Amino acid sequence: MLEAIINGVSGLGAGFAHMHWSNPVMIVVGCFLLFLGIKKDVEPMLLVPIGFGAILVNIPLADLMGNEGFLRTIYDMGISNELFPLLIFIGIGAMTDFGPLLENPKIFLLGAAGQCGIFLTIGLALFFGFPQLDAVAIGVIGACDGPTAIYVTSRYAPHLLGAVSVAAYSYMSLVPVIQPPIMRLLTTKKERSIDMNAVNKSYKPASKNARIAFPLAITIIGGMIAPQGLPLLATIMLGNLMRESGVVARLTKASENEIANVVTLFLGISIGATMDGEKFLTSQTLMILAFGFIAICLDTVCGVLFAKLMNVMTGGKINPLIGAAGISAYPMAARVVQREGQRHNKQNFLLMHAVGANTGGQAGSVMAAAIMLSVLKGMGIIP
Amino acid sequence: MDNWTFGWTMIIVGMGGTMATLGFFAILMGVLKRIFPVKEEK
Numbered sequence: 156m157l158e159a160i161i162n163g164v165s166g167l168g169a170g171f172a173h174m175h176w177s178n179p180v181m182i183v184v185g186c187f188l189l190f191l192g193i194k195k196d197v198e199p200m201l202l203v204p205i206g207f208g209a210i211l212v213n214i215p216l217a218d219l220m221g222n223e224g225f226l227r228t229i230y231d232m233g234i235s236n237e238l239f240p241l242l243i244f245i246g247i248g249a250m251t252d253f254g255p256l257l258e259n260p261k262i263f264l265l266g267a268a269g270q271c272g273i274f275l276t277i278g279l280a281l282f283f284g285f286p287q288l289d290a291v292a293i294g295v296i297g298a299c300d301g302p303t304a305i306y307v308t309s310r311y312a313p314h315l316l317g318a319v320s321v322a323a324y325s326y327m328s329l330v331p332v333i334q335p336p337i338m339r340l341l342t343t344k345k346e347r348s349i350d351m352n353a354v355n356k357s358y359k360p361a362s363k364n365a366r367i368a369f370p371l372a373i374t375i376i377g378g379m380i381a382p383q384g385l386p387l388l389a390t391i392m393l394g395n396l397m398r399e400s401g402v403v404a405r406l407t408k409a410s411e412n413e414i415a416n417v418v419t420l421f422l423g424i425s426i427g428a429t430m431d432g433e434k435f436l437t438s439q440t441l442m443i444l445a446f447g448f449i450a451i452c453l454d455t456v457c458g459v460l461f462a463k464l465m466n467v468m469t470g471g472k473i474n475p476l477i478g479a480a481g482i483s484a485y486p487m488a489a490r491v492v493q494r495e496g497q498r499h500n501k502q503n504f505l506l507m508h509a510v511g512a513n514t515g516g517q518a519g520s521v522m523a524a525a526i527m528l529s530v531l532k533g534m535g536i537i538p
Numbered sequence: 539m540d541n542w543t544f545g546w547t548m549i550i551v552g553m554g555g556t557m558a559t560l561g562f563f564a565i566l567m568g569v570l571k572r573i574f575p576v577k578e579e580k
Contacts, residue, residue, distance in 0.1 A: 274549045275549065360576060365571050518563075
């Protein structure tokens with residue numbers, strides 16, 4: 156009897172007895188992510204489930220990521236087969252208005268320049284000794300696009316999923332802090348003061364038919380160019396086609412609300428579940444966080460420099476600040492540009508131009524990932 | 539494939555391919571606007 160009681164009591168303390176030093180550290184990290192989400196309003200939709208998932212997976216003996224664990228079930232349901240990021244993309248497509256981009260198509264190039272950080276960071280990660288597919292997963296943080304980063308990483312470097320996802324979403328939310336100093340450093344006061352509304356009066360809005368044809372054309376041609384990335388491209392464009400067609404309002408609303416919300420919950424908690432302290436707390440994770448930061452800085456640098464070039468080529472009609480919006484962090488990057496523009500000229504309303512570049516960055520990040528996957532396939536790196 | 543070759547291929551083909559594709563999309567969007575002008579709907 157006494158032995159049974161002692162055994163029973165020892166069972167209650169087994170969790171503490173089996174605790175690895177990394178578990179309490181990760182529980183604190185999880186709490187910090189919750190703090191950022193709840194108290195600081197930093198990407199709460201993601202950081203709350205990620206933080207909670209990180210806490211759950213670091214409680215010893217619960218084995219929630221074991222074969223029978225519920226976190227493993229959610230992970231297998233939508234992360235290991237890349238379904239969740241694709242469902243999120245349908246919602247993103249349904250929420251995105253490509254109208255400002257269609258008004259001024261040449262700013263699509265800024266969306267391309269804003270992806271340069273991806274490829275430069277791949278080179279940097281390789282230089283520091285990361286294996287090739289790991290370097291690709293690290294580089295894709297530079298897409299500044301959570302679902303794209305998750306899609307590529309879960310497919311080709313699943314062991315890095317936690318670090319890459321946390322880096323991607325954290326830096327996305329830090330865009331208003333990271334970008335302004337770079338934008339100021341690379342532009343002159345005169346350039347920052349360019350009023351694009353005053354010097355560009357010839358932009359024509361796109362018709363409804365053009366808006367409907369846009370997602371179709373991009374899917375078909377983009378898919379032909381980079382078939383490996385067609386799932387990414389097709390889902391965002393499907394969402395946009397539903398939005399622009401206007402005939403499936405219920406599906407559009409479901410994609411941008413119910414489906415996106417449910418999937419975001421599952422996605423977040425699954426990502427958190429990959430943050431098992433024993434695997435997560437490594438010098439490699441710190442390096443990934445550092446490379447992610449560099450990737451987003453490089454995106455901003457390339458975007459602003461390319462916009463400066465466009466400004467010269469168009470005879471002063473492009474405010475170089477909008478180059479910083481050529482990333483996928485939507486609409487945050489566009490708001491940063493608007494704010495910076497108004498710091499130097501209160502009457503300067505760059506928002507719509509920046510939104511155009513920002514939606515270009517959103518499509519650009521997907522296209523860059525698609526091209527990257529097709530190049531990898533072409534080189535025989537992936538099957 | 540060695541890392542040097544892989545890295546430079548990704549930078550040149552990946553970055554170049556992205557620029558070229560989005561540049562093409564920009565032209566395509568201009569064409570779409572011409573095929574489906576706003577006036578037509580009025």
